[in-house]
Amino acid sequence: MDTLVNAGGDINAVDAQTxxxxxxxxxxxxxxxxxSGSEELAWHLLRVDNALTLPATANPPALLxxxxxxxCPSMIGYLVQHGGEDPNITGMGIHQGHRKYSxxxxxxxxxxxxxxxxxxxxxxxxxxHDGLLVDAIxxxxxxxxxxxxxxxxxxxxxxxxxxxxxxxxxxxxxxxEVSWVLYFVDxxxxxxxxxx
Numbered sequence: 001m002d003t004l005v006n007a008g009g010d011i012n013a014v015d016a017q018t019x020x021x022x023x024x025x026x027x028x029x030x031x032x033x034x035x036s037g038s039e040e041l042a043w044h045l046l047r048v049d050n051a052l053t054l055p056a057t058a059n060p061p062a063l064l065x066x067x068x069x070x071x072c073p074s075m076i077g078y079l080v081q082h083g084g085e086d087p088n089i090t091g092m093g094i095h096q097g098h099r100k101y102s103x104x105x106x107x108x109x110x111x112x113x114x115x116x117x118x119x120x121x122x123x124x125x126x127x128x129h130d131g132l133l134v135d136a137i138x139x140x141x142x143x144x145x146x147x148x149x150x151x152x153x154x155x156x157x158x159x160x161x162x163x164x165x166x167x168x169x170x171x172x173x174x175x176x177e178v179s180w181v182l183y184f185v186d187x188x189x190x191x192x193x194x195x196x
Contacts, residue, residue: 026059034065061089067105073120080124087125088133103138110145113154122165134165142174
C-alpha cells in the first residue's frame, strides 16, 4: 500500500459502478478493505498521512459498511469523530433501492447483531452535532433499529437500545406493528412497559 501511495496512487479514488447500466456500489480502497474484513488495511488507509477523505461519490458510505461487517468499536468512533462520517447517514443515489442500505449504520449493526458497534455508535453519537437518531426509520418499512434487533433476536442490543439509547418502545412500523418488540421487552424483563 505504501508503495502505491508513494508512487502517487490516490487512496480516495472511487471505482466505477460495477453493474452494466449502473446501479452497483462505488467503492474506494477503504470500502474494499472493510468489505473484505481487513481491519488492519482499513486502519492503515485511515491513517496514511491523514490524507484520507471519505469520498462523497462512494456509495454506500464507509460507516454503513463498517457497521455491517462489525468492525472494532474504536474504528466506528474514528470514522465518526475524525473521518467526518455522520452517524445518521444513509445510502443514497444508486443504493436507494437497496433496502439494506436505506437505513442508518445503527440499523445495520442492530440487524446483524453487532452489539459492540451499536454501543460504539451510541457513544459516538453523543459527541456529534445532531446526535444519533436512535429512532430513525427505514423508509420502505418504517422499522427502527429496535424493531430490527428484536426481530432478529438480538436481545442484548434490544436492552442496550432501550436502556442506553432511550429507544421508543412503542414506535410503530409502516403496518402499525410493534407487538413483537413489546413481546421481547415484556418476556425478557428488559423494562417495565407503561404507556405515558
